[in-house]
Amino acid sequence: MNIKFLGTVALVGAVVAGCNKETQEDESAEKAPVPDAVVLKVNGVELKRSAIENDVEAVIKVHGDKIPAEQLGNIRKQIRSQVVQGYISRIVLSAKAKEGGFVVTDAERKAREEEIVKSLSNQPGGPKSLDEFFKKVYPFGEKRGREEFEQGMLIDKMIKDAQAKAPAVDYKAKAEEIIATIVSNNMKVVSDADALKKIKEIKARLDKVDAKGLAAAFAEEAKNNSACPSSANGGDLGDFGRGAMVPEFDKVAFELPVGKVSEPVKTQFGYHLVFVTSKTPAVEAKGDTPASPEKVRASHVLIKVETPRPVPKVDVIVESLKRQAEGEFSRKFVMAEIEKAKIEAFDDEFKAFAPKSAAKDACKDKDCGECPVEKTEGK
Structure with a gap:
C-alpha cells in the first residue's frame, strides 16, 4: 500500500469528470470567512482557513484550464474537502509513525522515487525525476x-509493519480455490456444437407435437x-416491430407463419427457436388515428453459446x-486512526470533519456525565 502524497494533484481530473452541472452553486454568495481563523484542531495541531x-x-491554478467556469464553485468545494481530508490524514498518521520510531532508508527512498517517476513517465511530457516534478x-x-x-514513506512503512503483524493469510490456497471454481464453471460451458445439438433436440421434440398443443x-x-x-x-417476447430484435432473429420472426416453429437461428447470443x-399488419394514418407499423408477437427458446473463461496462473491471482x-487493510487502518483522533471544529463549514465535536455540540445536556462522545475520548 502506498499513501499517495500526489493525491491532491490527481484530484481535479476526477472532480471535473464527475461534476454534475445541475448541482452547481455560486460560491460568491457565501459569507466571506475570516482568512486566518483556526477552523480545525487535529490532536492539538491547528489548521487555519488560509x-x-x-x-x-494552488490546485486550481495548476488545473484551471480544465475546469469549466460555470462549474468552478462546486469543484472548489470538492477540492477543499479533499485538501482538509489530506491534512487530517497526514497529521494523524505521520505523528503515529514518528511515535513508532519508523525510519526510511536511502534504498527505500530511491526505490519509491523510481516507482513514482516511472508512473509519471507515461504522461505526455512527464518529468524525468521527482525534483523536476x-x-x-x-x-x-x-x-x-x-x-x-517523506511523510508518505513513513506512513507506508508503518502500515506495512502493522499488516505484517496481522494473522497470516494463505493466499495460495485462496488462489487455488478460485482456479478450481473457474475450471468447474468452464466444464459447464456450452460450446457452439453442444448448443446446436441441444436446440436441434428441442426442435425434434416440438416437431412431434400437433398444431393444437404446439403453443403449450x-x-x-x-x-x-x-x-x-x-x-x-x-x-414470450410480446409484440415488437421491425428492427427491435437483432437482424437474424428479426428476419425469421417476420417471415415465419403464425403457429409455426422456426429452424435453429444463430445470433450473437446463441441458437434460437x-x-x-x-401478426398485426401495418395500418396507415387515418383522421386522428396515427399510423401503426407492422408487428409480430413471438416466443423463443435460447441456448447460449459460451466461451470458457481463461484460467489464470496461481501467482497472478496471489x-x-x-x-x-x-x-483494504490500509483503508481500515487509516479510518481507525482518524476515528481515534481528537478533531475539533471551530467553523460550521468544517463540522463534518469532526463528527465527535458535532455530536457533542448537539447534546442538550453537556454536563450529564453520560455523553457517549466524552466516553470515546477517554474522559
Missing part, C-alpha cells in the same frame, strides 16, 4: 513536496431450457489478492 484556501487555489508540476512547491514524500409445448420447452429471462413467461403467435488485501 492554509486550506491557499492549497485549493516538484518544480514544474506539484502545486505546493518543492520543499513541501519533499516533506509530504413450446412454452414448456422455453421454461425448462431457455437461457433468456423470458423463459419465466414461456419464452422462434414461434410466432400472432498477487491480485495481496494487492486487494493491502488496500
